[in-house]
Amino acid sequence: xxxxxxxxxxxxxxxxxxxxxxxxxxxxxAALRDEIRSASRRGRFAPDGNxxxxxxxxxxCGAVEAALAADxxxxxxxxxxxAAIDRIGRFRRADGDLWxxxxxxxxxxxxxxxxxxxxxxxxxxxxxxxxxxPHVTLGRxxxxxxxxxxxxxxxxxxxxxxxxxxxxxxxxxxxxxxxxRLAEPPGTGPSLPxxxxxxxxxx
Ligand code: 2AM
Numbered sequence: 001x002x003x004x005x006x007x008x009x010x011x012x013x014x015x016x017x018x019x020x021x022x023x024x025x026x027x028x029x030a031a032l033r034d035e036i037r038s039a040s041r042r043g044r045f046a047p048d049g050n051x052x053x054x055x056x057x058x059x060x061c062g063a064v065e066a067a068l069a070a071d072x073x074x075x076x077x078x079x080x081x082x083a084a085i086d087r088i089g090r091f092r093r094a095d096g097d098l099w100x101x102x103x104x105x106x107x108x109x110x111x112x113x114x115x116x117x118x119x120x121x122x123x124x125x126x127x128x129x130x131x132x133x134p135h136v137t138l139g140r141x142x143x144x145x146x147x148x149x150x151x152x153x154x155x156x157x158x159x160x161x162x163x164x165x166x167x168x169x170x171x172x173x174x175x176x177x178x179x180x181r182l183a184e185p186p187g188t189g190p191s192l193p194x195x196x197x198x199x200x201x202x203x
Pocket of ligand 1: 016052053054056136137141166
C-alpha cells in the first residue's frame with residue numbers, strides 16, 4: 001500500500017478532496033475576502049494559499065482510508081468543467097459567522113460531487129449529514145455588518161481534483177496536496193483514468 005504523503009503511516013492525517021484555483025481566480029477570491037475583512041470587527045481570514053473548494057471532507061484517515069479515498073477519486077471520470085463563483089454569503093455561528101464565496105450549482109460540479117460522495121460512501125466513509133453547498137471559506141469567527149450579495153460571476157475551468165491534508169499551523173491550518181486526479185480530455189468518455197502521483201503545491 002502506498003503510504004507516501006499520508007501521515008507517515010502511523011498517526012494518520014485529516015484529509016479532504018478539493019478543487020484549488022489558479023492565480024487569477026484566487027486573486028478575485030482574495031479581493032472578496034479583503035472586502036469582508038475591512039467591513040468586519042473581528043474574524044480569522046484565510047490566507048490566499050488556503051482558498052479552495054471542498055468536494056468531500058474525509059476526517060482523520062490512516063493509510064488504509066487514504067488509499068480508499070484515492071481509489072474513489074480514481075474510479076470516477078469527469079471532463080474539465082467551468083466553476084463559477086457568483087455570490088458571497090455566511091453560515092451563522094454563535095461564536096462568529098463563517099463567510100464564504102458561493103459556487104454556482106452547475107450540473108458538472110454537482111454531478112462530480114454526487115458521484116464522488118457515492119463512491120466514498122461505498123468505500124465506508126460516512127455520508128455528509130447536510131446538503132452540499134459548494135463554497136470557498138473566506139473567514140471564520142467573523143463579526144460583521146456586511147450583507148450577503150451576488151457578485152459578477154467569475155471562475156475558471158477545473159482540470160483536476162486534489163486529495164489534500166490539513167495540518168495545524170501557526171494561526172490556523174496549512175493545506176498540502178497528497179494526490180491529484182486529472183480530468184479526462186473532453187470527448188474521450190470514460191477511460192482508464194490518468195493519475196498523476198506527483199505532489200504539487202496548492203497555489
Ligand atoms: P469549511 O471551510 O466550510 O469549514 C478542510 O477542513 C476543509 O474541509 C474545509 O474546506 C472545510 O469546510 C471542510 N469541512 C467539511 N466538513 C468539515 C468538518 N466536519 N470539519 C472540518 N472541516 C470540514
